Amino acid sequence: MLSGGIRVTVTACAFVGALVFGHAAAQEPRNVPRTGVSLTYRILIATTFKTATTPHEDLTGWNYTYQVRSSDDVTAEGTIALTTLYSAPSCLPGACDAVRRAMEQLKARKEGDLYAVDIPPDVTRALTKLSAFRWRYFIPELIQVAFPTIRTGPGKEGFDPAAAAVQSTRIDCDKAALESFFPLGKSPRASVACTQSLETSRTRPPMTDTRSPTEKMIFELSYEGSGQVTTPAGDWPVQKIRMTASWPKSPANWESEILFSDKLGAIVKEHSVTKMGNVGVTVQNDRELIAVSE
Secondary structure, three states: OOOOOHHHHHHHHHHHHHHHOOOOOOOOOOOOOOOOOEEEEEEEEEEEEOOOOOOEEEEEEEEEEEEEEEEOOOEEEEEEEEEEEEEEOOOOOOOHHHHHHHHHHOOOEEEOOEEEEEOOHHHHHHHHOOOEEEEEOOEEEEEEEEEEEEEOOOOOOEEEEEEEEEEEEEEEEOHHHHHOOOOOOOOOEEEEEEEEEEEEEEOOOOOOEEEOOOEEEEEEEEEEEEEEEEEOOEEEEEEEEEEEEEOOOOOOEEEEEEEEEOOOOEEEEEEEEEEEOOOOEEEEEEEEEEEEEO
16 A cells, blocks of 8 residues: 555555455354444455566555444444554565655554554544445445555655545345355355446545446355364354356456354455456455454
8 A cells, every 4th residue: 555556556456355355243143243243354465466577466454343333134234444554565676775764654563574554543533434334144235445545754654534545346236146045054056146336536636536337247156164263363163155256347357265154244264366367467365353342
């Protein structure tokens, strides 16, 4: 998120895409988390640019919290709070000192190969007011995320409470086809036809709005049994799901391995890969649940 141009656009889209294609207490099996639960995740996003001139990989990430405001048997709604930014920005020879200074200005700490920057609470609160999510089962019908404005330079370093951009993705799926896959284990697989739209609003000059045409897409879901997994949030019995997404009019494709807790009603761990063949970009996301609270 700290570099410009296509990297900013791809990183924002990768993060929202990760939320779109993955997420999350009670004793009985649940399809979605219950009202009042907060679920905190860490996601690391490795973006590979296979351009003809300067092929490279950027590693970024976020800690973020889903705050569930309302929930029933199959849907849940709430807000998304961004709390920590991770970055391992690539730099051209001779420019790495500038990157290091920018990280120092943001009061970043090193965690392995990554710089970690905590977003100030007032900025998180301001961005959260612009965010929203709505899930149907684990399919996100709405993911709206407000990204922070990051300032660097003498006397200007830090975060601005005004969002740099707000990105919204909406998905509308065949509800009967989706319902046929639940409860998990009832059906080995399901094919679900959906439509998807994307909108980005920039809240700073040049104040542009970008809306993509509504596209048809298909989710293929496969149930692959049960298991156990440990994350920083605890030990979880999980249901294993393989999920793919394709767009008939796009060369992009997405595939995910999901570990879902039907006690939380949420994904607790996931690995996904998005390939955008038309621009030579591959995005790998690794996320896990790191905290649960009420």
